Amino acid sequence: MLDLNFIREHTDEVKEALAKLHAVAPIDEILKLDEERRTLLAESETLRARRNAVSKEMGALQRQIQQTQGKDQEKLRERFAETREEMRQVGERIKAIEEQMVQVETLLKKALLEVPNMPHESVPVGADESDNLIVRTEGEPRQFDFEPLPHWELGPMLGLIDFERGVKISGTRFYVLTGLGARLQRALTAWMLDLHVMEHGYTEVYLPFMVKQDCMWGAGQFPKFRENVYYDTEDDLYLVPTAEVPITNLHRDEILEPGTLPLRYVACTPCFRREKMSAGRDTRGIKRVHQFDKVEMYKFVEPHTSYDELEAMVRDAEDICRGLGIPHRIVQMCTGDLGFQAAKKYDVEMWAPGCGEWLEVSSLSNCEEFQARRANIRYRPAKGEKPRFVHTLNGSGLALPRVMIAIMENYQQADGSIAVPEVLIPYMGGIREIKV
């Protein structure tokens, strides 16, 4: 969410940004509603001030009545009744104005929630993903002296993935990991979490996988991704599409005291996505599925540090790629591919020789104040100072199925077996090779 004052005072700048994003948002409507709201507010406040003052007088008057007798008391009683009638009308007027104001405010809030974040000045202008910038590539794609297989062949062949049974029990885009497949994912998860906790300074958290609707708005998932989440209508709870949602809301409606920031969290949660918008795409294998695990990094930081923290987070994600010895590259999103909440965003992609494509294994964003404003997360820069909105950053570190794909496809050997990456061997109980 953008600052209403900012929209009012920098309208042209906001509209220009929207054009770069190729997004539409009801800016003029917002300005109109804001104007209306402030007019109504001034009116109701004037009336309230009057009522407050008169109410106080009426209290005094009533005490006076009790201390008086006879004719004088009669007079005072009359005055009291007159004032009461007058105030009754003021009360009705206040009520009417406030009803109007509630309507205006509801519309205003709804409109504000539809406005995407503004891109940072360092973001290249572009139309769509073809204008994204490849920042750097690390590691040489391995040369095979045989035809590398895609994971959807390797998985079943080695008894790591069972597609049929996944579909049988839950339908398309569900899968089952079996035996060393399940173990490999568990090893990978444990290793990634350990690295972030012990080397990168994150605090591990275990989170609810179902959240209230407020959380979805707070993290900026709603209104845009409403169609894409699973939910339970009976309790009005939503299955998390990413750990970013519950983590953002950890500090919702809080004012963090001086010295608290930065807060760096890491969590592994399942992610549930209906993938309605990509129906029919990537239907083979486990690249795009309805349920997957993801290790997520998240930071709450002071505004002046957020861009350094973003670069650091990118390095943390790269450390995983490097540790696994998988060729990868960093891509910077252009304005047209930034999405709804990010002011700046990088993707980390791993090379998958079997499918022959770069797989997005991480997406790292600086949301600046956008989520903080929605979720009302502030900090106090120093004792006695006014609270300010924090900056929030999120990034996968990393998404499990796609890293599984990359490992299987990069580490496959001529005889169909898969070597276990060095760093994972201790987590695999010493197993160095997965074979039939």
Added chain:
RNA sequence: GGAGGGAUGGCCGAGUGGACUAUGGCGACGGUCUUGAAAACCGUUGUGGCGGCAACGUCACCGGGGGUUCGAAUCCCUCUCCCUCCGCCA
């Protein structure tokens, strides 16, 4: 799931219709005193909106929402959360 009790400022806690539009205490901060500190004493101490260059003024907020009333922290309804007891359960 059943029965009962709660929710007030950073914390504790008073307040059952108007009198300071939240008493008092603790903590924190500033000051006086002191070589320094403690104690004592004095003062300050929430969030947000609107208006104003500003000092400041004003309005709202006593878990959330609604109602009664000229006027609600206070009365009524409702929701959420917490606590106690009972039942069930990995």
